[in-house]
Amino acid sequence: MTLPSDPSSDPSAPSLPSSPAHGSRAKGAARRRSFLRPSHVWADFVLYTRAYMRNPEALFFSLLFPVILVLLFGAIFSGSSAPSAVPLYIQNLDGQNATTLAFYHYVEETGLVTIHNVSASAGPLGTYLSQHSESNGIVIPAGFGEQVWNLTHGGRGVPVALQFYDNPFDSTSAAIVSGAVQLALQNFKGAPVAYLAKAVPVGSLSFTPKTIDFEIPGLIGFAILMTPMFSMVNVTSEYKKEKLFKALSLTPLTKGEWLLSKILFNWLLTFLAAAILFATGILAYGAHVIVGPLLIPFLLVGPLLFVSLGMLIGTVSKRAETAGIIGNLVTFPMMFLSGSFIPVSVMPGWLQPYAKVWPLYYVIDGIESVSVFSDVAHALIDLGIVSVMAAVAFVAAVLVFRWREE
Amino acid sequence: MDAVISVDGLVKEYGKLRAVDGISFSVPTGKVYSFLGPNGAGKTTTVEILEGLRRATHGTLRVLGLDPWHDAGEVHRRVGVMPQGFRFFDKVTPLEAVQYYGRLFDVQVDAPALLRRVLLEEKANDTFDKLSGGQKQKLGIALALVNDPELVFLDEPTTGLDPQARRAVWELLRELRKEGRTIFLTTHYLEEAENLADQVAIIHHGKIVTEGSPAELIAKYGRGPRIVLEATPELLKVLQRVPGLSSEVKGNQVEVPLHQKQVLIDALQAIAASGLVWPDISTQRDTLEEVFITLVGEMEEGGEVRA
Ligand SMILES: Nc1ncnc2c1ncn2[C@@H]1O[C@H](COP(=O)(O)OP(=O)(O)OP(=O)(O)O)[C@@H](O)[C@H]1O
Ligand SMILES: [Mg+2]
Numbered sequence: 001m002t003l004p005s006d007p008s009s010d011p012s013a014p015s016l017p018s019s020p021a022h023g024s025r026a027k028g029a030a031r032r033r034s035f036l037r038p039s040h041v042w043a044d045f046v047l048y049t050r051a052y053m054r055n056p057e058a059l060f061f062s063l064l065f066p067v068i069l070v071l072l073f074g075a076i077f078s079g080s081s082a083p084s085a086v087p088l089y090i091q092n093l094d095g096q097n098a099t100t101l102a103f104y105h106y107v108e109e110t111g112l113v114t115i116h117n118v119s120a121s122a123g124p125l126g127t128y129l130s131q132h133s134e135s136n137g138i139v140i141p142a143g144f145g146e147q148v149w150n151l152t153h154g155g156r157g158v159p160v161a162l163q164f165y166d167n168p169f170d171s172t173s174a175a176i177v178s179g180a181v182q183l184a185l186q187n188f189k190g191a192p193v194a195y196l197a198k199a200v201p202v203g204s205l206s207f208t209p210k211t212i213d214f215e216i217p218g219l220i221g222f223a224i225l226m227t228p229m230f231s232m233v234n235v236t237s238e239y240k241k242e243k244l245f246k247a248l249s250l251t252p253l254t255k256g257e258w259l260l261s262k263i264l265f266n267w268l269l270t271f272l273a274a275a276i277l278f279a280t281g282i283l284a285y286g287a288h289v290i291v292g293p294l295l296i297p298f299l300l301v302g303p304l305l306f307v308s309l310g311m312l313i314g315t316v317s318k319r320a321e322t323a324g325i326i327g328n329l330v331t332f333p334m335m336f337l338s339g340s341f342i343p344v345s346v347m348p349g350w351l352q353p354y355a356k357v358w359p360l361y362y363v364i365d366g367i368e369s370v371s372v373f374s375d376v377a378h379a380l381i382d383l384g385i386v387s388v389m390a391a392v393a394f395v396a397a398v399l400v401f402r403w404r405e406e
Numbered sequence: 407m408d409a410v411i412s413v414d415g416l417v418k419e420y421g422k423l424r425a426v427d428g429i430s431f432s433v434p435t436g437k438v439y440s441f442l443g444p445n446g447a448g449k450t451t452t453v454e455i456l457e458g459l460r461r462a463t464h465g466t467l468r469v470l471g472l473d474p475w476h477d478a479g480e481v482h483r484r485v486g487v488m489p490q491g492f493r494f495f496d497k498v499t500p501l502e503a504v505q506y507y508g509r510l511f512d513v514q515v516d517a518p519a520l521l522r523r524v525l526l527e528e529k530a531n532d533t534f535d536k537l538s539g540g541q542k543q544k545l546g547i548a549l550a551l552v553n554d555p556e557l558v559f560l561d562e563p564t565t566g567l568d569p570q571a572r573r574a575v576w577e578l579l580r581e582l583r584k585e586g587r588t589i590f591l592t593t594h595y596l597e598e599a600e601n602l603a604d605q606v607a608i609i610h611h612g613k614i615v616t617e618g619s620p621a622e623l624i625a626k627y628g629r630g631p632r633i634v635l636e637a638t639p640e641l642l643k644v645l646q647r648v649p650g651l652s653s654e655v656k657g658n659q660v661e662v663p664l665h666q667k668q669v670l671i672d673a674l675q676a677i678a679a680s681g682l683v684w685p686d687i688s689t690q691r692d693t694l695e696e697v698f699i700t701l702v703g704e705m706e707e708g709g710e711v712r713a
Contacts, residue, residue, distance in 0.1 A: 043509035051497035054533065242493040246459055247549075250487045251510040252479065404459050404478075 036260060040253050044261035052231075052265070062227040062269050066219045067280050069341070073215045074285040086173040086345050088113040088180070089137035089165075091125045099145035106184035113180045126165050134349040136177045138196070139163040148193045161197040172214070172365065173345030175373050213288050213372050214343045216281040221364035222340040223273035224299070228266040228306035229331050235262070236314025236401070237323035249403040259311075259398070266303040274299055289371040294379050298370070301383065301390045302363045308393035309359075315400050334358040339365070359389045409468075410435050410557050410588045411456060416465035418451050418612075425451045427612035428465070433590060433605070438583055440603035441592040442694070444702055448612040449592040450490050453561050456590070457487050470557060483511065486555030490562050490592075492546030496535040500526055500545045503534070507552040515552050524548045525574050540567045547575065557588045564598060576602055596695040606694070608701055615701050620694050627700060628692030633670060635660040635677075636686040644680045648672045661690075 052058055088107070094100050108115055118137070122128050125137045141160065150157045162181065166174035178196060185194055239245045248258065274295070281287035310327065317323035337351070338344070338360035344352055355361045366382030369375040409432040418426040426448040433439040441449045454460045456467065458474035458481050467474065474481045494503055501517050508515035521527045524544040529537055537545065543566060550558055560579075564572040572595075579589060579602055593599055599606050600620045607617040616623060637645060637658050645651055645660055650669045662670045677684065 039512070040510055043506055047495070047498060047502060047506045050502065051495050054497040243489060243491075244493060244495065247489060247492070247494070249459065249478075250457065250482050250489075251507060252483060252512070253510050 035254060035256050037257060040257040041261045041264070044253060044258055045264050048261060048265055049268070058231070061230070062223070063273055063276060066223045066273055067276055069219055069222070070212075070215060070277055070280045071284065073219075073341075074212050074281065074287075085112060085114040086136060086176045086180075087116055087134060087349060088177050089116045089118050089125065089129060089132075089134055090140065091118040091120060091122065091128070091137065092140045093120050093142045094140050094144040095142075097145035099148045100140055102187070103140070103144075103148075103184060106187045107180055110180040110183045112176050112183075125163070129165055132349060133353060135166060135345075135352070136173055137165040138177075138181065144194070148188060151193045152188050159192045160194040162194050164196040172343060172368055172372070175375075176345060212281055212285045214368065215341075216277055216287055216289050217364050217367035217371055218340045218343065219277050220274045220299075220367055221302075221338065221360055222335060223277065224270050224302035224363055225306055225331065225335060225338075225340070225360050227269050227273070228303045229310040229327060231266065232262065232307050232310025233314045233323050233327035236311050237317060237320035240314070241320045245403055255398075255401065255403050259401075263304060263307050266307050267300060270299050270303045290374055292370045292374070294370045294376060294383075295367060297383055298363060298366050298379075298386070301386050305359055305363075305386060305390035305393055308390065308397040311397040311401060312393060315397070315402075334360050337361070338363075343368075359386065362386045362389075408434060411439075411467070411469050411590065413452075413456075413467045414465060416452065416455065416467055417463045418448070418455060418460065419463045424612055426455070429609070429612070429614045430465075431607055431614060431617060433588060435588055436583065436586050437604040438579065438589045438591060438602050440599040440606045441590070441609055442594075442596065442599050442606055442698060443592075443609035444594075447609045449609060450561055452609075453559055453590065453592060457485065457559055458482065483553060484556055486550035486553060486558040488543075488546040488550040488558075488560045488563055490565075492543060492549075494534045494542070494545060494549075497533050499531050499533055500537075500548065501530040503545060504548055504552060507549050511553040513553055520548050520551060523551075523578065525571065540571050543567060544571070544575075547578070551582075555587065557590065558582060559590045561592050562594065563591070564593070564595065572598075596693060596698055600694040608698060610702055623697050624692055624694060627697040629696075630663055630665065631689060631691040632661045632663045634688050634690050635662070635673070636688075638682070638685070641677065641680070641682050641685055644676050644682065645673055648676050664689075 090104070090107075092100055104115060107113060113136075118125060118128055125139050129135065129137045140162065144160050147157050147160050149155075151159070164178070164181075166177065181196055185192070188194075239248075278287075278289060278291055281289060309330070313326050313330065314323045317326055336342075337355045338358045339347075339355060340360070344355040344361065344365075347355065362382045362385045366379045366386065369379035369382060411431075411433040413432065414430045416426055416429050417424065429448075429452065431439075441452065443449050451460065455462050456469055456474055458469075458478035461475050469481055470484055472481050498506070500521055504515060504517040504520055508517065518527060518530060521530050524547050526541060526544045526548060529541050534542065534545070543563060547560065547563055550560065563579075564575050567575060576598065579591070583589060589602075591599070591603065603620060605617065606620055606623060608615045608623075616627070618626065635641075635645070637660050639658070642658065642660070648669065649672065650666065651660070651662065651673055660673070662673060664670070
């Protein structure tokens, strides 16, 4: 990055250290009490960025490591258009006939879902799903086979409604199911034979999502989580231990300026990481991701949330070692459970509710809604949730954080 | 305004511990004022309160006419501080550090010249984690001077420096004083206080034991210049017969204050008359070190210090 030219290295500048005391001081008083001075924020940002760039491990971890993961996941899944299969529960009320069997076959053939049968005697499917903590289910109504046969053989009739259960907070798997059913139904030539009675607002999914498409939002989430969390846990606990906050509090730099500079830095790194991840996914694996403007708020609010959380952990922990341990205890479960590596929709059903307690889940879900499904409404809900969490964490961090001890 | 710092009845409690126990003193403008005291005496605590880093439990204090806790911003603009065991960001160079402070204080600073002044110019572009302990301290001193402060706090600035670097820092402090700055110095080195300080306070268990110029303290608590004779047992017997001398025998060392001229002459004549071999003869005078050890020792024994 380019740095501003440095006025203080100008050799013609008056040499202050050897000048008599009480010289060039008058200006201080005039502008005291301003809380955020851009020049202070910038000076601290430049210093911190430079120092960070000199730390190869940190740089590797923030920028290169997610790329290596994309390449790795891409290599594992490339070619196969089969993403992680979503569990789909089908309750067949029409008995075994050629049409239902064909439908099962076509759905399975998409490779997008794994079918689980729910017997007709199991009661209403909705109840069954909620009892088993599952999200996605379809009911094949009685008479399905006959009506489809009529429609595909020039007969009269209306397309059959397939009752579709989904989880409104998991648009990803709902969209995959919807895509799989739509693809399956295309195999019945002739008139449209059936539709999902409760279509999720996924637009029309005109492509079959590939695994890599889901990996990219997950890994951007990973970048949004890891760098801010670890750098802030580390910085706040180390600075406290090494008395660096004390040293800084002896300068005109304010707590707010310092914090803003750290947030700016984490924004910079997150945007860089996201750009690199998108570029790698698209160029190396032809990932089908949409880089929409709605990504920007996620890339701003997400790091803000984890900067605050990291600062909170670093500040409340008495010792730097404790802070590191608490940081890991929060970060690693969050990373795995929120869908950084494995989309939540393909996790076992009993595990999925645990994903939704982590803030990162909503960041990843939101980015997925924007860049895989173009589902603005859903993304906005996620953004709202993340923003509220970020605001709470930020206020808490600012309140707890102290420059000086009493 | 005569006193740059004035402190009255300052108390600092950490929970049950009274780290500073009701001290009062004032530091005149343009002087070097030194706090001397053993580990845990309360030096750093006092200094940090004066710097506005900690809040006093009781007592009134003024630094540059301001309350350092409430007017911390203004105080920090006008004072320079080198904290004890100074540390900085690992991956930042001294040059960058000085420029950074320059920007924060909004002053034009000739960073290379400042680093030259503290003898750190060769390491100007090495990152902080690569500097030696003494070089790190030098950066701490440099940063304390960036804002051209009228008052400088140095908490053990020469601990860990080699003798040459220590003398260079002393030279720097003398220059700073000549420039009209007031210096508040804490140190464990008696020699340092004796060489630099206009005024010394000996502090122990959070209390000021005594205060004065080094010369005053030595005159008050120390013994004056004297001649020391390293005597053999035979010679001791001879010397013990000299009138007025017997009380001055300590082991095999015999001390004669220079002002007791008659006793001294009698002693030397007795040695010559005895025909014994001449002993080693040296002169001695107390330094602040002896004063310090005496006073702190008396405190440790629970006794009050003789006034
Ligand atoms: N933050 C703190 N919390 C509790 N006690 C403290 C704290 N800082 C210092 N103390 C205690 O206060 C006393 C005075 O400490 P201080 O650091 O002022 O001593 P000092 O004279 O600077 O010693 P040294 O010469 O070793 O630097 C010590 O007993 C110390 O243990
Ligand atoms: Mg100390």
